[in-house]
Amino acid sequence: MVVEQPQCGLYVAESTIPHAGLGMYAGRGYPRGSLLGSGDMAVISVSVDQHVSPADDPQAGGSWLAGLETTMTVDAGLPSNGPSDCVSPWHLPFTLTGLDCRPVQTSACSHTGIHRPLPTAMPNCHFSLNNVDEHNVRFDDAEVPFDSPGRGAYTPWIDRTSTAALDIDAGSELFVSYGEAWFSGRVDELGIIPVGRHYAKAERFMGRYADFAGRVREKSERGTTPGRVESAQSDLWDVIRNFPYETGQRNALPRHYDGAVRVAEDGKSIKAVEREQSIRPMEYLERRGKCADNLRGGTSSIPHAGHGAFATRRIERGGLVAPAPVVHFPHSEYFEMYDVLPGLRVNDTAVRDEGKPLGKQLLLNYCFGHPNSTMLLFPYGSGVGYINHHSEDYNAEVRWARDFDFFHNKDWLNRSLDELKFEWRASLMLEYIALRDIEEGEEVLIDYGKEWSDAWEAHRKDWVPPSAEDLAGEVDFYSREDEDTVSTDEYDSAHPVLPTQDELLSDPRPASVEQMCYVNLNHLAAYLHEPETTPKFEREYGDVAVLDGDDDDEGHSHPCAVVDREYVGGGRTSRRGYSYTVRIETVKRSRHLTRGDFAVEETHFITDVPRDAFFFAWRGYGDGVDGTTRRAFRHPMMLPDAIFPEAWRNGNESLT
Numbered sequence: 001m002v003v004e005q006p007q008c009g010l011y012v013a014e015s016t017i018p019h020a021g022l023g024m025y026a027g028r029g030y031p032r033g034s035l036l037g038s039g040d041m042a043v044i045s046v047s048v049d050q051h052v053s054p055a056d057d058p059q060a061g062g063s064w065l066a067g068l069e070t071t072m073t074v075d076a077g078l079p080s081n082g083p084s085d086c087v088s089p090w091h092l093p094f095t096l097t098g099l100d101c102r103p104v105q106t107s108a109c110s111h112t113g114i115h116r117p118l119p120t121a122m123p124n125c126h127f128s129l130n131n132v133d134e135h136n137v138r139f140d141d142a143e144v145p146f147d148s149p150g151r152g153a154y155t156p157w158i159d160r161t162s163t164a165a166l167d168i169d170a171g172s173e174l175f176v177s178y179g180e181a182w183f184s185g186r187v188d189e190l191g192i193i194p195v196g197r198h199y200a201k202a203e204r205f206m207g208r209y210a211d212f213a214g215r216v217r218e219k220s221e222r223g224t225t226p227g228r229v230e231s232a233q234s235d236l237w238d239v240i241r242n243f244p245y246e247t248g249q250r251n252a253l254p255r256h257y258d259g260a261v262r263v264a265e266d267g268k269s270i271k272a273v274e275r276e277q278s279i280r281p282m283e284y285l286e287r288r289g290k291c292a293d294n295l296r297g298g299t300s301s302i303p304h305a306g307h308g309a310f311a312t313r314r315i316e317r318g319g320l321v322a323p324a325p326v327v328h329f330p331h332s333e334y335f336e337m338y339d340v341l342p343g344l345r346v347n348d349t350a351v352r353d354e355g356k357p358l359g360k361q362l363l364l365n366y367c368f369g370h371p372n373s374t375m376l377l378f379p380y381g382s383g384v385g386y387i388n389h390h391s392e393d394y395n396a397e398v399r400w401a402r403d404f405d406f407f408h409n410k411d412w413l414n415r416s417l418d419e420l421k422f423e424w425r426a427s428l429m430l431e432y433i434a435l436r437d438i439e440e441g442e443e444v445l446i447d448y449g450k451e452w453s454d455a456w457e458a459h460r461k462d463w464v465p466p467s468a469e470d471l472a473g474e475v476d477f478y479s480r481e482d483e484d485t486v487s488t489d490e491y492d493s494a495h496p497v498l499p500t501q502d503e504l505l506s507d508p509r510p511a512s513v514e515q516m517c518y519v520n521l522n523h524l525a526a527y528l529h530e531p532e533t534t535p536k537f538e539r540e541y542g543d544v545a546v547l548d549g550d551d552d553d554e555g556h557s558h559p560c561a562v563v564d565r566e567y568v569g570g571g572r573t574s575r576r577g578y579s580y581t582v583r584i585e586t587v588k589r590s591r592h593l594t595r596g597d598f599a600v601e602e603t604h605f606i607t608d609v610p611r612d613a614f615f616f617a618w619r620g621y622g623d624g625v626d627g628t629t630r631r632a633f634r635h636p637m638m639l640p641d642a643i644f645p646e647a648w649r650n651g652n653e654s655l656t
């Protein structure tokens with residue numbers, strides 16, 4: 001009996017937009033609101049401006065920035081009390097990456113890359129055709145215990161889903177809005193990309209053009225040379241469309257004469273014609289596309305591993321599990337993280353202290369590398385980020401993509417890394433292939449290689465769970481690690497009266513929230529010399545400029561500790577019942593005329609602070625303990641030696 005295979009729901013194939021590279025397609029019809037594939041993960045990179053300063057080596061920083069075009073967005077799509085809520089400069093990314101956030105506090109939110117694999121990274125953007133809505137990730141730590149050696153080694157942000165924004169026909173290319181800002185910074189490279197208002201004007205132009213074309217046709221039908229008129233019209237359209245003054249309206253017009261004719265003669269809108277042109281026949285997708293929804297994320301069966309990838313349908317031996325375009329990082333600097341030089345900022349970015357490396361970005365764990373190369377490859381295929389390792393019982397392997405030459409540039413496999421760092425776009429693709437039949441619901445596993453296994457075993461062996469001392473001294477901002485995660489809103493409403501530091505010693509605040517105050521600490525003191533002791537300032541809250549509660553200017557929201565509380569009347573359990581004295585530690589930068597910049601640590605005591613000046617920042621799970629998370633496992637997966645190009649083997653002093 002022939003069992004009919006469930007139809008593939010999403011394909012990757014060449015985009016219908018010229019020169020746009022890959023496109024994502026609907027493998028069947030999707031009614032408005034229905035889910036497209038399963039939700040994928042987001043992996044956060046922290047403060048990349050600071051850790052990979054382009055000024056230091058433009059190429060080192062540049063190639064990843066360019067390569068990440070398809071996968072990077074800033075502060076997008078994360079829960080409102082999560083990463084995008086950057087009121088506190090240092091409450092978020094560390095808990096995501098498993099590294100401590102404080103050393104880079106001043107820029108943690110300034111350039112945080114969120115690497116979003118398919119299906120969310122793959123669709124192109126076309127402002128008149130966008131048909132996909134993207135949704136938020138959700139926090140899920142896969143119940144890996146706090147003292148596990150796997151803690152901090154995988155992303156807890158998963159399930160970023162996409163749904164059909166309107167009814168989508170089978171074969172339609174999928175488009176998602178990148179936002180106008182994404183294109184405005186890329187005009188040199190991409191030209192002016194038309195947005196909604198340009199289409200409105202272009203439609204009006206087409207109305208006038210249709211009148212003109214109709215009159216010309218009428219005259220030519222009465223004349224003797226209709227063929228010549230038609231060819232003159234086609235030439236005219238080329239002139240209009242390529243008029244050397246580029247505008248959004250011009251670029252919104254049909255690219256070719258046949259499109260203009262369909263709009264003018266058939267009375268269709270530009271949008272309708274473009275929509276027709278963005279649908280590929282199903283035979284084309286089956287023959288030339290690659291199925292991209294064979295995987296979904298779930299909790300892995302492997303201890304300490306976090307999430308894993310599971311087959312959404314049966315995949316036969318030798319069959320494609322998933323296509324995976326890759327972003328290339330020829331010189332791995334991108335993954336380094338450093339402490340900062342205290343108090344120093346250049347172009348509003350913290351300055352790294354090269355003498356104090358902190359660890360590696362979490363994204364490293366999602367990349368392929370090789371023991372004899374600095375090249376790292378981040379695969380961004382749908383669900384592939386979830387695929388875990390097994391040394392013996394693996395059921396899939398990776399190879400370079402086949403029959404996908406419009407995108408996978410084989411030539412790059414023969415080029416040196418020094419050349420590839422100037423390539424600013426992703427143009428390589430891997431594919432995951434089943435080594436045996438994989439049943440629906442089975443976990444897909446590959447072999448990450450001996451170097452990875454050895455590194456993981458060494459990490460496990462040396463692993464020391466966080467001790468009570470790891471928490472000691474952190475009571476201001478951390479507390480019981482075993483406490484369930486409490487949201488900032490829950491904490492805020494449960495504490496109309498705020499506890500003092502002394503009270504917190506016996507009843508600590510949950511690790512997931514951090515107390516902040518809106519206070520402006522700017523003052524007129526200027527330092528001519530570096531003081532020998534920490535200057536202390538004391539003043540009333542009303543004496544300093546205070547921002548309103550909506551302002552999230554990081555310069556004015558500070559972690560603050562309540563040192564005292566005074567009853568001011570109005571009810572001992574009410575929010576207005578007390579005023580507070582808070583202690584705030586901060587760092588100021590000053591400039592000495594001859595000796596240059598220096599940093600001064602200050603302590604501020606602010607009295608009479610009202611309850612409304614406090615808010616709570618999200619610290620994620622109780623993971624942000626220096627001792628624990630700085631030791632979180634970091635190691636790339638190994639690309640099999642047999643497929644790793646000779647031209648990329650440039651030696652590698654320290655792979656991890």
Ligand SMILES: C[S@@+](CC[C@H](N)C(=O)[O-])C[C@H]1O[C@@H](n2cnc3c(N)ncnc32)[C@H](O)[C@@H]1O
Pocket residue numbers: 041150153154155300302303304305306307308365366367385386387388389390456633635
């Ligand atoms: C590419 S990610 C795989 C997906 C990851 N499990 C997740 O939840 O996002 C690689 C990371 O998964 C974890 N991992 C994968 N295989 C593992 C294994 N066999 N044992 C322990 N951890 C594993 C490690 O943290 C590794 O660095």
